[in-house]
Amino acid sequence: MDDKIKALYQKVIIRESKSPYHYEKPDTFDLAIEADNPVCGDRFELFLSLDGKKIDAVHFTGYGCAISKAATSVLLQIIEQQEIAVAKTRISHFLDFIQNPDTAVRVEDLDENLQAFAAARDFPERQSCVTLSWKALDQSV
Amino acid sequence: MIHTDIPAIRDQFPIFAWHRQENLPFVYLDNAATTLKPTPVIEAMHDYYSNYSSNIHRGLYPIAVRASKAYEDARVKVQQFFGAAHPEEIVFTQGTTAGINLVAAAFAGGLLQPGDEILLSPMEHHANLVPWQQISAHHNLRLRFLPMDAAGNLQLDQLDTLADFPIKLIAIVHISNTLGHINDLETIIAWAKQRNIRVLVDAAQSAALYPMDVQQLGMDFLVCSGHKMYGPTGIGVLYGKKELLEQMPPYQSGGDMIKKVGLYSSTFADIPHKFEAGTPPIAAAIGLGAALDFLQTLNRPQWLTHLDQLTDYTIRQLREIPGLKIMGEAQKRSHIISFTLQDIHPHDIATFLAQEGIAIRAGHHCTQPLMQHFDTGASARASLSIYNTQEDIDALIQALHHIQSFFNS
Structure with a gap:
């Protein structure tokens, strides 16, 4: 099995996809966001609890591949307890890193959990898996 | 083995x-997505583009005559391949999806009455489902679905429970592109014939290798795609019974599909040209002809x-x-x-x-x-x-x- 593929699926992605963070629908929430990729059938629902301008908690449920599930799980951990404006900046940073070949964002600028997705840059056909929930959240909040 | x-x-x-x-x-x-292409198909298309690239019909110079002949020869090859009675029963389309959309618009939209029903199965490709949903919504038709068991087999023993509904068309896949199940066309078509119900067969997955004599099987329409038959993308086939195609109104309109055009009204060409508006994918049709020649060698x-x-x-x-x-x-x-x-x-x-x-x-x-x-x-x-x-x-x-x-x- 070659190194590129191992790098893509390194421990973080396997771990996060097998035991995703806050993987349940909460009893109460303020905002539900659908992250849907009709091409491949991946579909998550994200549930946000807000406290003023702060994201108090996020949960999610749904169906998707290891990469999209892990990317959603890590997203939740990145934005929880953050001001919305800060969360938005972090999201746009990460999206730029994954999607923009000329990005100014360096791997070491990213949280350790996010660095695991760097290998997705070598797999253009899997970038939509990484960005699915991130884009949905970016557009909805 | x-x-x-x-x-x-x-x-x-x-x-x-x-x-x-x-x-x-x-x-x-x-291969269910697309088959690979053999050398004769690639060469036939290369030959057209290299040596006699020109538009078909009405061209009076030698390469245009050659292109027209190659295009119409491809139609005859398709006719023979599927055992159709007449070459004009073969309409070139962009592919299976385009063929189904044509039948949905021109047959269901053009000839069926509000309240009429179309029978489908739950295993259809979206191409044989969504066009029927769309045309039903516009023309007040109704969709009905064949029962399917847990293993994904159609329960054709229950066909008779549908006998009292005003079903006018059955649109059914021959081979499921997901499961690989082969549906029993003989039973479905025989049941439909007894009730004067028309049948469209989606043969996208079966047309290449499974023998498909349209007169023997007796379906009214058959659709398939060239690129799943070792041929090029961008070309497909709609077979339709002559009397049906003749009754159906045109689908897309414009050049090539007319007889006489005035400022306020027009009359239309005979089949199959009535359904082939605009310049068709000439190279792809020729490539499909070569693919059928290749299949005949097997x-x-x-x-x-x-x-x-x-x-x-x-x-x-x-x-x-x-x-x-x-x-x-x-x-x-x-x-x-x-x-x-x-x-x-x-x-x-x-x-x-x-x-x-x-x-x-x-x-x-x-x-x-x-x-x-x-x-x-x-x-x-x-x-x-x-x-x-x-x-x-x-x-x-x-x-x-x-x-x-x-x-x-």
């Missing part, structure tokens, strides 16, 4: 030589036997993998196999296989209602064709074992 000369067949598909030359592994198991029953054996082998090997589940249990199956492997998502499986040079497809395969029937979002799908070998299958199986141990470690 190998009866047929696979090396000789592989030699006719230059894509294998290219991969060898580049020293890249290449196991192609995505002993198709013998190849089907070989593929049945290779499919049996594949299924036996897949079943040896713990946690692997094959979708559906076909009463009669083709060479398409969908499966899931524990909770490893099919896209992850496909990405790993791609790294080993093995091409499969993963996802809902444009059959979302069928996936819901099986309570899953996606499956991995391996689909076989004439150039596949036992070594290809062994490579797939070995890679699946690797994937499983990687995800379980």
Whole structure:
């Protein structure tokens, strides 16, 4: 099995996809966001609890591949307890890193959990898996 | 188990030589998405573009005459391939989807009455579902669905329970692109004929290798795609019974499909030209003709036997993998196999296989209602064709074992 593929699926992605963070629908929430990729059938629902301008908690449920599930799980951990404006900046940073070949964002600028997705840059056909929930959240909040 | 000369067949598909030359592994198991293209098809298209590229019909110079003849010769080849009574019963389309949209608009939209019903199955490709939803909404038609059991087999013994509904058309897939199940067309068409119900057969997955005599089977419409028959993309076939095509109003309008045009009204060409507005995909039609010539060189029953054996082998090997589940249990199956492997998502499986040079497809395969029937979002799908070998299958199986141990470690 070659190194590129191992790098893509390194421990973080396997771990996060097998035991995703806050993987349940909460009893109460303020905002539900659908992250849907009709091409491949991946579909998550994200549930946000807000406290003023702060994201108090996020949960999610749904169906998707290891990469999209892990990317959603890590997203939740990145934005929880953050001001919305800060969360938005972090999201746009990460999206730029994954999607923009000329990005100014360096791997070491990213949280350790996010660095695991760097290998997705070598797999253009899997970038939509990484960005699915991130884009949905970016557009909805 | 190998009866047929696979090396000789592989030699006719230059894509294998290219991969060898580049020293890249290449196991192609995505034939339900599109088949590979043999040299005669590529050469026929190359010849047209290189030597007699011109528009068809009405051109008076030699290469235009040659192009028109090649295009119409391709139509005759299609007619003969499917055993149609007349060449004008063959309409060139962009593909299966375009053919179904044509019949939906011109037959269902043009000839059916509000309240009339169209019978489909839950295993249809979106191409044989969404156009009917759209036309039904616009013309107050109603959709009804054949019952299907848990294993994905249509329950044709229950056809008679539908006898009292005003069904005017059955649109049914011959081979499920997801499950590989082969539907019993004879039973469906016989039942429909007794009730004067028209039948459209989606033959996208079967047209290449399964014998399909439209007069013997008696369907009213048949649609298929050139690129799943070793031909080019962008070309497909609609077969329609002459009297039906003649009754149906035009679908798309414009150049080439007219008889006489005035400022405020026009009259239309005879079939098939009535349904071929604009410049058609000439090179692709010629390429499809070459693909049919290629198919005629094969002993198709013998190849089907070989593929049945290779499919049996594949299924036996897949079943040896713990946690692997094959979708559906076909009463009669083709060479398409969908499966899931524990909770490893099919896209992850496909990405790993791609790294080993093995091409499969993963996802809902444009059959979302069928996936819901099986309570899953996606499956991995391996689909076989004439150039596949036992070594290809062994490579797939070995890679699946690797994937499983990687995800379980």
